[in-house]
Amino acid sequence: MPGKRLVIMTGLMAVCMVFHMTLGTRGSWDFVLPFRGTKLAALLLVAVAVSTSTLLFQTVARNRILTPSIMGFDALYVLIVTLSVFAIGAQSYGTLPPMVQFFLSLAIMVAASMLLFGTLLLHRKEDIVRMILTGIILGVLFRAVNSFVMRMIDPNEYSVIQTSSYARFSRIETDLLGISAVLVLITLALVWRMRHRLDVLALGREAAINLGEDPRRDTVQILLLIAVLVSVSTAFVGPVAFLGLLVTSLTHVITPTAHHAILLPSAALISAIALIGGQTLLEHGLALSTPLAVVIDSFGGILFLFLILKRART
Amino acid sequence: MITVSNLTHRIAGKDILHDISLQIPKGQITALIGPNGAGKSTLLSAIARLTPHQTGQIMVDELEVGTSASNTLAKRLSILPQVPEIAPRLSVAELIGFGRYPYHKGHPTKVDRQKTDEAIVLFELDELHSRPLDTLSGGQKQRALLAMTYAQDTEYMLLDEPLNNLDISTSRSLMQLLRRLAETRGRTVVIVLHDINYACSYADRIVTMKDGRIGRCGAPAKIVDAGMLQHVFSTQAEVHIVNGRPLIEV
Ligand SMILES: Nc1ncnc2c1ncn2[C@@H]1O[C@H](COP(=O)(O)OP(=O)(O)OP(=O)(O)O)[C@@H](O)[C@H]1O
Ligand SMILES: [Mg+2]
Numbered sequence: 001m002p003g004k005r006l007v008i009m010t011g012l013m014a015v016c017m018v019f020h021m022t023l024g025t026r027g028s029w030d031f032v033l034p035f036r037g038t039k040l041a042a043l044l045l046v047a048v049a050v051s052t053s054t055l056l057f058q059t060v061a062r063n064r065i066l067t068p069s070i071m072g073f074d075a076l077y078v079l080i081v082t083l084s085v086f087a088i089g090a091q092s093y094g095t096l097p098p099m100v101q102f103f104l105s106l107a108i109m110v111a112a113s114m115l116l117f118g119t120l121l122l123h124r125k126e127d128i129v130r131m132i133l134t135g136i137i138l139g140v141l142f143r144a145v146n147s148f149v150m151r152m153i154d155p156n157e158y159s160v161i162q163t164s165s166y167a168r169f170s171r172i173e174t175d176l177l178g179i180s181a182v183l184v185l186i187t188l189a190l191v192w193r194m195r196h197r198l199d200v201l202a203l204g205r206e207a208a209i210n211l212g213e214d215p216r217r218d219t220v221q222i223l224l225l226i227a228v229l230v231s232v233s234t235a236f237v238g239p240v241a242f243l244g245l246l247v248t249s250l251t252h253v254i255t256p257t258a259h260h261a262i263l264l265p266s267a268a269l270i271s272a273i274a275l276i277g278g279q280t281l282l283e284h285g286l287a288l289s290t291p292l293a294v295v296i297d298s299f300g301g302i303l304f305l306f307l308i309l310k311r312a313r314t
Numbered sequence: 315m316i317t318v319s320n321l322t323h324r325i326a327g328k329d330i331l332h333d334i335s336l337q338i339p340k341g342q343i344t345a346l347i348g349p350n351g352a353g354k355s356t357l358l359s360a361i362a363r364l365t366p367h368q369t370g371q372i373m374v375d376e377l378e379v380g381t382s383a384s385n386t387l388a389k390r391l392s393i394l395p396q397v398p399e400i401a402p403r404l405s406v407a408e409l410i411g412f413g414r415y416p417y418h419k420g421h422p423t424k425v426d427r428q429k430t431d432e433a434i435v436l437f438e439l440d441e442l443h444s445r446p447l448d449t450l451s452g453g454q455k456q457r458a459l460l461a462m463t464y465a466q467d468t469e470y471m472l473l474d475e476p477l478n479n480l481d482i483s484t485s486r487s488l489m490q491l492l493r494r495l496a497e498t499r500g501r502t503v504v505i506v507l508h509d510i511n512y513a514c515s516y517a518d519r520i521v522t523m524k525d526g527r528i529g530r531c532g533a534p535a536k537i538v539d540a541g542m543l544q545h546v547f548s549t550q551a552e553v554h555i556v557n558g559r560p561l562i563e564v
Contacts, residue, residue: 062399195420196415196419196420196421197420199412199420200412200415202401203399203400203401203404203412204398204399204400204401205364205399206364206393206395206398206399207398207399207400207412209362209363209364209384210362210364210388210392210393210466211388211412211413211415211416211466212383212384212385212386212387212388212389212415212416213384213385214384256403258401258403258404258408
């Protein structure tokens, strides 16, 4: 049954992609195709990066409410970009090739998230409320420091980083598309190789050890992969608070299984449908000016509240 | 044989396990008994590498716990913890299937499926086999977990209070199964029991524990008497000998 649903969702995603490429086109195809194609590729990358990083995080945290963005991963990435601009100076930062900018942030991001979230997860008490609070506090802290540092940066140079601090799907910087695609594909290949190990990790630390896995080592590896995925998606579209939660919650409803071999593609498809379909619908179907990020975060936010309240009652 | 030498485990400055040396012979059922908080679960966790041990050495045959590859150990020794965490949405059959993971690493073969089915039948889980774990009763859940441990098919099995939640018939079948495994397949079972009458009836050997130390060890008939109960459990209970086996009055 999950197989059939995956096929249906693949079809749905294909339809969304076709609409995205063709709806409301004006002017020559020579221009439209590469333009929309790049944007489509970027949306796809973001969709898969968000769904995969969220699933991975929920598996190591053994929890279906926490996500990388709720734990402050993307806020951390934004902060790192801002801090780099501040440290190097906006002028010199602006002259760095985008590739260098990106890899600089990525490297710091990997190190910082290992330190922060690694400690948090490895010394975790099985106390979900505390994890949520820690995450929210970290997120608020990163955002507060971020806006503080932004204020200290010369207002003229402000625009360099302002764009990176807010979620946006309509204007996507595509300079980094090639290298990001390579990074994400490598990461996805590694995740796919781990799919059975992820199933075992989801059983819990003791069961995983009993079955011959090493949850400590795996947690570190998975955090590394999450850091790369979050960096890519945040670099493209900025922080998206609740997309991951929305996607994984739907995934567990549409394809209820413990097998990551199904969960991973299923979540990626749902995420792609939501992003590409949603963006196309907003831009061309409804001609609405509401940004997709706002829509997704509203739904996701309500879902988050619902999940927490439901949990609080049981 | 499992050999524990000079194992000390300290948490927050307090010795939970105090210089423990112990040999657990192969092909036998060894019952670990002792009052709440004696350190029984901590000892099993250390042997099964769930808690890394701080000092001392633990050997399972030629494999040293802590340095041997975890996957090799997973095919030699299994543990059923006292309070296992479980994934609530997993079905019974899926859970039991995970017992085979050390062998197939996610790609189950025919043999793996056979072993899984065998465990399902043995623990009478046929009718429950596609039920999610969180819909099971306490005893049914315990049976599913035992079936998973059985499917792991290891030479050494560490069972921490496996009779929890089981009714008398299931308890007796489990103990009889363990006896068969020990006698016909040479399996080694270390089992934490609170009902000493079960230990007396089914175990080859009893190891007593108190305050993180090993006390008297030996065949049930040799060591179970009013004096031992008084000393280890600080309780006065009469012990009768019935058919050559000690029987404790409760
Ligand atoms: N993480 C911990 N922090 C502090 N003390 C601990 C910790 N884990 C275990 N202990 C203490 O170690 C002692 C031994 O615990 P253990 O679980 O091994 O006992 P047990 O013999 O299995 O008891 P029971 O029969 O109740 O299961 C107890 O006093 C317990 O409070
Ligand atoms: Mg115990």
